[in-house]
Amino acid sequence: MILLLVLSLPLLGYVVYKQTRKGVASSVKTLEYVFIVSFTLSFLLFCCGLMIYDADYHKAIDIVDGGYSPFASKHLLSLLTFFFLAALGLLMLWLKGRKMPPLLFVLMLVFVLIGIPISAAVFCQVTYNTENYAAWMFGFLPFVYIVTTVAVICKCVVEEAAVANDKVYRNKVLNYLNQKMSNTKHQPFYILILMVPVFVIIVAILILFGQESDSMTKVFTETTTWRFSTKTHPPFLDHQGHYLCTVAVCGDPKVVKPLRLGLRHGHEIIVNRQLLIANAFEELIQENLPGLHRVIRGFYDKYGYPLSKKITSQQGSNLVYRLMKPLEYFFLLCLYMCSTKPEEKIAKQYSQS
Known part of the structure; x- marks a missing residue:
């Protein structure tokens, strides 16, 4: 039923769209609708990607929960602003094209053209990452934007010119600019000239x-794991291993006493002695009592992971570290x-060599 609804919505939307675009050839309506659906779906995918990969480079994250964002949240407002203006320019050019007053037409075209190099930068950023993220969720939007921009600009070029030479503004400056820009031969020059000041004004x-x-x-650039990234991220939290990894990362160093970096599942983690002892004890059980190890491991995976998700503060990590101290001494006694x-068995845990 849900699949049928999903498939029928675009068809229903096309029927409604055809009725609203009266006086336009059917082939043009179909092409326009394809662009609208593609743009909408790529935008929704982009938003889903931002929700999944939402962590900034300085945040320690779980390797199974999302990932690092390709865009720095601190500076995301700038990117979203230029995207909004570019999308507004596309919409205005598509709906009105050369029927707009020359001044407004040139301004919208400037917004759209500024969006092209930004979209190219976004596309380059998301087409490479070091963690095998689902980057395709981000890649469709800049690609569709560039293709749509080319199509809309071609529409404006081949459209019969309805240049607003007869438009008159009360303001003498606006009227002068309008008369100058109404000359279609000079409009490409004005567009290039205006791109820099418009960009500067928006940035200001x-x-x-x-x-x-x-x-x-x-x-x-203030991101990690993506093409233009210049930052490094903290070692990944690994809740599929020991939730004590969280303690080693999030706890007060004076309390939990982190020792060094270790390697687990191909990712660096911060380890302390408590974690090394616990993992060495698990290895000891696995080597000598594999059946018991499977039972303990199953219980641990079922209840340890949800518990580890709740260890999000320094105080919580410190508390868990202290509560685990008796078990740590018990594990150490068994090892000895x-x-x-x-000690060799303990030291080799999470070794990067």
Whole structure:
């Protein structure tokens, strides 16, 4: 039923769209509708991607829960503003095209053209990452935007010119600009000239809202794991292993005493002695009592992971570390009783060599 509804909605939308675009050839309506659906779906995919991969580079995350964002949240407002203006320009050019007053037409075209290099940068950013993220969720929107922009600009070029030479503004400056820009031969020149000041004005307005002058660069570079990333991220939390990994990362270093970086499932984690002892004890059980190990491991995976999700504060990590101390001493006692080289066994846990 849900599948049928999903398939029928686009068809129903096309029927409604045909009725609203009277006087337009059917082939043009179909092509326009394909662009609208593609743009909408790619935008929704992009938003889903932002919800899944939403962590900034400085945040320690679980390797199974989402991932790092390709865009720095601190500078995301700049990117969203230019996207909104570019989308507005596309909409205005598509609906009115050359029927707009020349001044407005040139301004909308400037917004759209500024969006092209930004979309290209977004596409380059998301087409490579070091963690095998589902980057295709981000890639469709900039690609569809560039294709749609080319189509809309072609529409404006081949459209019969309805240049607003007869438009008159009361303001002498606006009227002068309108008369100058109504000359279609000179409009490409005016568009190129206006791109820089329009970009600067938008950036200046964004600075008033707390953005930085180079936010459009930092939104790509102040990230991790993506193409233009320049930052490194903290070692991944690994809740599929020991939730004590969370303690080692999030706890007060004076309390939990992190020792070094370790390697688990191909990712770096921070380890302390309590974690090393616990993992060495698990290895000891696995080697000597595999049946018991499967039972303990199953119980641990069922209840340890949900518990680890709740360890989100330094105080909580410190508390868990202290509560685990008696078990740590018990594990250590077992290791010294059953292993000929207990310290070597402990030291080799999560070794990166």
